Amino acid sequence: MSRIRDRKKALILNAACAIFANHGYSGTKIIDIANKIDVPKANIYYYFENKEALYRSVLESFVTPLLQATAPFDDYRHPADALTNFIKLKIEISKNHPNASKVFANEILQGAPHLPQDIIDKLCFQTEGAQSQLQQWIDQGLMDDISPIHLLFTLWAATQTYADFNWQVKLHLKTDSISDQQFEDASNMLIKIILKGCGITPQVAK
Amino acid sequence: MSRIRDRKKALILNAACAIFANHGYSGTKIIDIANKIDVPKANIYYYFENKEALYRSVLESFVTPLLQATAPFDDYRHPADALTNFIKLKIEISKNHPNASKVFANEILQGAPHLPQDIIDKLCFQTEGAQSQLQQWIDQGLMDDISPIHLLFTLWAATQTYADFNWQVKLHLKTDSISDQQFEDASNMLIKIILKGCGITPQVAK
DNA sequence: GTCTATAAGGTGATAGAC
DNA sequence: GTCTATCACCTTATAGAC
Numbered sequence: 001m002s003r004i005r006d007r008k009k010a011l012i013l014n015a016a017c018a019i020f021a022n023h024g025y026s027g028t029k030i031i032d033i034a035n036k037i038d039v040p041k042a043n044i045y046y047y048f049e050n051k052e053a054l055y056r057s058v059l060e061s062f063v064t065p066l067l068q069a070t071a072p073f074d075d076y077r078h079p080a081d082a083l084t085n086f087i088k089l090k091i092e093i094s095k096n097h098p099n100a101s102k103v104f105a106n107e108i109l110q111g112a113p114h115l116p117q118d119i120i121d122k123l124c125f126q127t128e129g130a131q132s133q134l135q136q137w138i139d140q141g142l143m144d145d146i147s148p149i150h151l152l153f154t155l156w157a158a159t160q161t162y163a164d165f166n167w168q169v170k171l172h173l174k175t176d177s178i179s180d181q182q183f184e185d186a187s188n189m190l191i192k193i194i195l196k197g198c199g200i201t202p203q204v205a206k
Numbered sequence: 207m208s209r210i211r212d213r214k215k216a217l218i219l220n221a222a223c224a225i226f227a228n229h230g231y232s233g234t235k236i237i238d239i240a241n242k243i244d245v246p247k248a249n250i251y252y253y254f255e256n257k258e259a260l261y262r263s264v265l266e267s268f269v270t271p272l273l274q275a276t277a278p279f280d281d282y283r284h285p286a287d288a289l290t291n292f293i294k295l296k297i298e299i300s301k302n303h304p305n306a307s308k309v310f311a312n313e314i315l316q317g318a319p320h321l322p323q324d325i326i327d328k329l330c331f332q333t334e335g336a337q338s339q340l341q342q343w344i345d346q347g348l349m350d351d352i353s354p355i356h357l358l359f360t361l362w363a364a365t366q367t368y369a370d371f372n373w374q375v376k377l378h379l380k381t382d383s384i385s386d387q388q389f390e391d392a393s394n395m396l397i398k399i400i401l402k403g404c405g406i407t408p409q410v411a412k
Numbered sequence: 413g414t415c416t417a418t419a420a421g422g423t424g425a426t427a428g429a430c
Numbered sequence: 431g432t433c434t435a436t437c438a439c440c441t442t443a444t445a446g447a448c
Contacts (some may be wrong), residue, residue, distance in 0.1 A: 005413095022316050027232035029441065040415050045443065102315050109308050109315075110228050111373045120377070127378055144402075149378050150395045156374075157367035158360040165363070167317045171326070172333055172355050189356045196350075197403025211431095235423065246433045251425065 009047050011037055017058045021102035025055055025114070056114060059107060062100035063119055065093050073130040078203040079137045083155075084191050090159035091187040094166075095178070101163035127152065144199035155194070162186055215253050217243055223264045227308035231261055231320070262320060265313060268306035269325055271299050279336040284409040285343045289361075290397050296365035297393040300372075301384070307369035333358065350405035361400070368392055 015036045019028045030051060034041040048054040072085035107115055134148035162169055221242045225234045236257060240247040254260040278291035313321055340354035368375055375384060
């Protein structure tokens, strides 16, 4: 309703996201979230019913960008464009929402004990669509015969890793924070390897 | 010393691995580990100093196979063989040690708060070696000019995903457990995409 | 809407009998 | 080597004043 309420909810959600990402569900204490944004602990409970509801809100906040990233499979007629844009979008997510990505990854890692069924259904539906689109392109001879679902697993993993395992990425890139240039390097390398590896030749200019 | 002691330690370690994988460090209760193998809680404390020591032992148990997987970069003269074997070994690890892989992944995800420095050093050392080997092959014209470290990030992510995110893999493959055939499919697809994507032509038979 | 104080419940770790 | 009983501590969640 009120803008103040929404702003404060967003503030809490953002702080919670960071703490949950670095400590997991059980490792996160409400008091740590409260301290991070200098509010009393009870105030958190005024805006969110309990710890689990807060956690689930963090999870849900990540679903929208995640679903949007799959849009290129519907929007483009040629795999070169679709895969290029999909990779770019997924790397953008890793760059802009590393903490939410980590919370989500941790959730999947542990077997999705808190993930609502309707979210699972949405993700499955999108994945089915992407799979059948890839299969069409294979049938049309626009790309090599590669198992669509395994290709998706690789694309998800290779793009997410820049968020979920950014500790490792920073360690080996010897940097404190991954630069825009490095995200672009990652994106370009992946596009190059995936397109060439799938035998996709760029669409002929019309 | 005694074989009985070692067997029991291994039993506890194995149970701990499964629980830590599914609940994280803080979410894991010693009593759950004890119940899983029907021993009293205090018995766990007889074999391991405390919760953190037990957790660290689980982490350490995964380092040996992890380091061995990188061996192909030293053992082979041609990127086709090295990458093929590296992918095969990493997929094998995902198949045989999914829980340990999850514990390790979760540790990295959270910024490696419990990972001993000597393990970090070993991993860095191996990675440096693999990077310079890849660079040599690029310089020799045996593969395309692809950032070695970004290629490694992709290889790690794409292989690990079959262990760490196996919940998701099972969901989309519509199976209760990933079959040997499916692991092989994953391995073959990755080898195909990566070799072709990196412009690597198989070594000419001598 | 905000915050202090406290209730209620659970967990890591150990002492000490066997 | 094994196990029961218990301690000490900590966290979620709420009641009730402001």
